[in-house]
Amino acid sequence: MPEPWWKSAVVYQIYPRSFADANGDGVGDLEGIRRHLDHLVWLGVDALWLSPFYRSPMADFGYDVADYCDVDPLFGTLEDFDRLVADAHQRGLKVLVDWVPNHSSDRHAWFEDARASRESDKRDWYVWVDGTPDAPPNNWKAAFSQVDPAWTWDEATGQWYLHLFLPEQPDLNWRNPAVVDAMHDTLRFCLDRGVDGFRMDVVHALVKREGFPDVDDPWLSTDRLDEHATHERIRGFRRLLDSYPGDRTSVGEVFILSTAKVAEYYGRGDELHMVFNFPPLYAKWEAAAWRKRIDRVVEEFDPIGAWPTWVLSNHDNPRHAGRYGTEGRARAAAVLLLTLRGTPFLYQGEELGLTDAVIPPERVVDPGGRDGTRAPIPWTGTPDHGWGPAEPWLPWPPDAETRNAESERVDPSSVLHLYRRLLAARHGSPALQLGTWAPRPSADGALAYERTLGDDRRAVVVNFTEAPVEMPVEGEWTIEVASDGAGEGDPYRGALGPDQALVLRPRF
Numbered sequence: 447m448p449e450p451w452w453k454s455a456v457v458y459q460i461y462p463r464s465f466a467d468a469n470g471d472g473v474g475d476l477e478g479i480r481r482h483l484d485h486l487v488w489l490g491v492d493a494l495w496l497s498p499f500y501r502s503p504m505a506d507f508g509y510d511v512a513d514y515c516d517v518d519p520l521f522g523t524l525e526d527f528d529r530l531v532a533d534a535h536q537r538g539l540k541v542l543v544d545w546v547p548n549h550s551s552d553r554h555a556w557f558e559d560a561r562a563s564r565e566s567d568k569r570d571w572y573v574w575v576d577g578t579p580d581a582p583p584n585n586w587k588a589a590f591s592q593v594d595p596a597w598t599w600d601e602a603t604g605q606w607y608l609h610l611f612l613p614e615q616p617d618l619n620w621r622n623p624a625v626v627d628a629m630h631d632t633l634r635f636c637l638d639r640g641v642d643g644f645r646m647d648v649v650h651a652l653v654k655r656e657g658f659p660d661v662d663d664p665w666l667s668t669d670r671l672d673e674h675a676t677h678e679r680i681r682g683f684r685r686l687l688d689s690y691p692g693d694r695t696s697v698g699e700v701f702i703l704s705t706a707k708v709a710e711y712y713g714r715g716d717e718l719h720m721v722f723n724f725p726p727l728y729a730k731w732e733a734a735a736w737r738k739r740i741d742r743v744v745e746e747f748d749p750i751g752a753w754p755t756w757v758l759s760n761h762d763n764p765r766h767a768g769r770y771g772t773e774g775r776a777r778a779a780a781v782l783l784l785t786l787r788g789t790p791f792l793y794q795g796e797e798l799g800l801t802d803a804v805i806p807p808e809r810v811v812d813p814g815g816r817d818g819t820r821a822p823i824p825w826t827g828t829p830d831h832g833w834g835p836a837e838p839w840l841p842w843p844p845d846a847e848t849r850n851a852e853s854e855r856v857d858p859s860s861v862l863h864l865y866r867r868l869l870a871a872r873h874g875s876p877a878l879q880l881g882t883w884a885p886r887p888s889a890d891g892a893l894a895y896e897r898t899l900g901d902d903r904r905a906v907v908v909n910f911t912e913a914p915v916e917m918p919v920e921g922e923w924t925i926e927v928a929s930d931g932a933g934e935g936d937p938y939r940g941a942l943g944p945d946q947a948l949v950l951r952p953r954f
């Protein structure tokens with residue numbers, strides 16, 4: 447049986463507010479995405495993951511959903527969405543949408559109804575607890591502030607409601623079968639419109655521990671969660687996805703910094719198709735740290751047949767080009783990201799080598815401090831960077847006059863062209879897409895490994911340091927892609943320059 451498409455795919459995350467603006471209001475929109483599909487095809491990605499574009503009061507910029515079955519007017523209309531999916535499919539691009547099941551907006555009709563009275567038949571769709579206004583029910587803290595309680599007192603009806611995130615994001619009660627049914631309907635709504643899968647937001651946190659006990663680590667602890675019941679709910683999502691034709695897929699945001707725990711969310715092939723594993727994202731740019739993270743994935747995932755994912759940047763974390771500190775390292779990291787075993791997730795703008803925007807205090811909008819990574823994508827070198835007359839909702843990232851899609855496209859030595867060559871190399875190599883991963887003897891501060899599938903082989907060598915290293919790899923190899931573009935097509939002579947990473951193909 448051929449492997450499903452999502453194993454060999456490279457997924458490109460689009461944060462719609464910041465990708466491209468078609469109507470000139472300073473906020474990106476669905477039509478803006480549609481108009482740039484050809485660029486993404488030129489780049490060579492296989493699938494798009496769209497961060498939320500649903501109706502939302504935007505307390506958490508769309509991760510507070512007021513209607514799971516409609517598009518926020520800021521982003522366009524359902525017709526725009528259908529057109530985007532159709533045009534993406536026509537170009538061979540799959541489309542994943544973000545699904546936010548843990549909480550809705552406090553302006554969702556369900557919560558407005560629930561909040562109206564204790565007798566509302568939607569009351570039990572959310573998590574309400576008796577008490578007095580002076581003392582929240584337990585010590586759980588809300589995610590962004592880490593000090594505010596995860597509970598808000600509702601004056602009118604005299605109970606506390608739970609929100610692991612903002613007060614504007616009340617947690618749904620996943621113990622209530624009516625919630626399960628209603629949320630399954632929201633999945634069906636998207637599946638029926640032809641989406642190829644979902645990125646599932648904080649999906650490990652759906653069901654909370656009975657009795658809501660105090661915990662030691664009150665804002666992150668999994669002790670707050672009923673994992674057993676959550677796994678059961680996830681199996682329900684999987685059954686629903688599997689009932690549709692065409693290998694619909696799921697990738698779960700399981701924000702638990704333990705690769706062993708992350709592995710559990712693949713179930714026995716009956717839970718999530720893929721799960722984000724964040725420990726590598728938080729690892730330093732050091733060979734030993736990365737080797738350890740890779741080994742943990744191999745140890746935990748291989749025995750259960752779980753397909754790994756790799757990600758360096760997203761809308762919640764500072765971009766890796768900034769974290770690692772230099773463009774040379776960011777280039778080497780791109781080689782690593784796109785040659786490990788598993789599905790890589792790119793975040794819009796990393797292919798331009800972007801770093802985070804500097805946000806002056808008066809322009810801060812995100813309660814979670816994540817504005818810098820969400821800066822608008824510069825498409826051109828002109829002052830409006832292809833966005834039109836309105837000031838965009840966030841400042842531009844650094845060096846946008848030169849670090850923009852148009853300028854980098856005409857410069858073969860750009861980061862953009864490196865990503866394009868790496869994506870082409872992946873497409874040309876079954877070993878890179880689906881092959882085994884095996885470490886090879888590595889110099890200090892560097893990493894060598896081989897990918898193999900049948901007759902197809904590639905070797906990858908990555909220098910994590912600023913000093914040159916000697917690192918012969920058994921066999922005779924040609925440099926297929928070099929992070930700095932140097933020597934492509936030449937024989938590999940067993941040495942790497944500072945910060946250099948190479949994809950090697952057998953010479954004969």
Ligand code: GLC
Nearest residue numbers: 506509546611647648761762
């Ligand atoms: C996830 C999202 C993040 C959002 C949060 C609450 O962590 O990635 O952006 O704020 O969930 O929905």
